[in-house]
Amino acid sequence: MQISLKNVSFTYQADGPFARQALSGVSLEVAAGQCQGLAGPSGSGKTTLLQLVNGLLKPCSGRVQVGELEPAALNPRQLAQLRRRVGLVFQQPERQFVERLVGDEIAFGLRYATQVPPKEYAPQVGEALQAVGLQASYANREISHLSGGEKRRVALAGILVMRPEVLLLDEPTAGLDYPAIRAVIATLQFLKRQGTTLLLASHDFPLLFELCDQLAVLKEGQLVYHSPLAELGQQVSFLQEMGLELPVPTLLAASLAQRGFTPGAHVFTDPQALARAIREQLLT
């Protein structure tokens, strides 16, 4: 399913004293099966954009389309059906757990939002757990006994069990330690290979660089940058001007490239990978 935003604007509390424009004239196309990264400072409109795609918010002007459907034009029943195909993982989704056991929590959506027969719950929960890198035996564990990273993956499994064609993720690695971040990245890479369209809002550049095909940058509600990730190296100083803190290896590689020394074609986030590329370049 492709995603398309055409000249979309959104203002919170449009006619009140707290009116705040969150998005202004944003146009963005994400092809089916692609991973689109969304970066930008806090309050730049990333979360608003995700909620517009999921139909939780209606644009004040402009048009949002997911596949052939326009969320703003759907009735509540059609919207619920669309949302089963377009999963949205909120920031800190573990704060929204309803059930005590992992299996019941993952099956919550299946039970109340689909027509899946109950005997199908267990195998589908098992599949979802596998997709997030957890063993099927986790289904019987108490959620309160899990670590922060495991909880985040259980929340992700609760969305994946609906088998969404599009997955919108809001800061999926925020507040997680390194092993948990790696586990979330592995899950998202698996989904990307499966052909799920991903729209990923994050401050975490290593995560964005590792997963995304395209990167868009929002600033004060406006799309200030949108380009394939491979071309990012040439735009480093512009992105820094936009207030983004890029990883040191990325900056170093860009700086070397400016001086005519190009260590490789891709964007570096890992210092060791950059060191290896420099060594190879020097040897050749």
Add this chain to the structure above:
Amino acid sequence: MWEKAISGQYVPGDSWLHRRDPRSKLLASFLLLAVLFLAEVPGELLICGAIAALLWHLGQLPLAHLREVLRPFWLLILLVAVLQFWWGAGGTTGPGPLPFLGANRGWEAALALALRLILLIMVMHLLVATTTPLQLADAWSWYLSPLGKLGFPVAELVVIMAISLRFIPLFLQESAHIHKAQLARGIDFREGSLKQRLAKTLGILVPLLRNSLQRSEELAEAMEARAFQPGQRRGRLYERKTSAGDLVFLLVAAGLLALFTW
């Protein structure tokens, strides 16, 4: 952030009303509430309406905000007015001004009651929209301070009040967030049997309750970490200041009350 404004939300600003001493605002608001209850004839209610409109202007709140503030109350106002029209006082004291209303003057009483409720909401909203929860709690503590001498735990009560006021918007925000998260999972709250709908509603209530308990525990720990001790005398960051404007505000409110009582 909410998509819509909510009643009782503090609106930051530096209007004439914002600058008033919270103690005078609190007292004047209660005097105006009493005035509203005493106003009976349409003329008196219109005076109250004019005062409320003037205060709305002095609070520099946009008119569109009033619609948002009244939005959750329309059904209640309509219901109360209809009940008043059919069963309340008003009687058949004479022909109404419009032919379709017939001889029954109940519509007048219903209209007056609806207007009274709207003005009541306006006055209460003006108080909380132009006074921070902390200022409001401070004003209460000043009025309740004589009770402290009798051993009444005023300080604790005021802290509880301030925290509760601060938590109302947070609580609403949290419930809206959880509701959205469940909608995003494809849950349709209008679909299914009554039992299923109840189970879906639990999907909001359970995390809301758990998060609220967790938040209150975190707050208690944070307060203890900052050496908060119940019953200990507390200082204030800002000095209370009463100006001529406060006096005028109080005099107008008290004058109206005297006028309507008389």
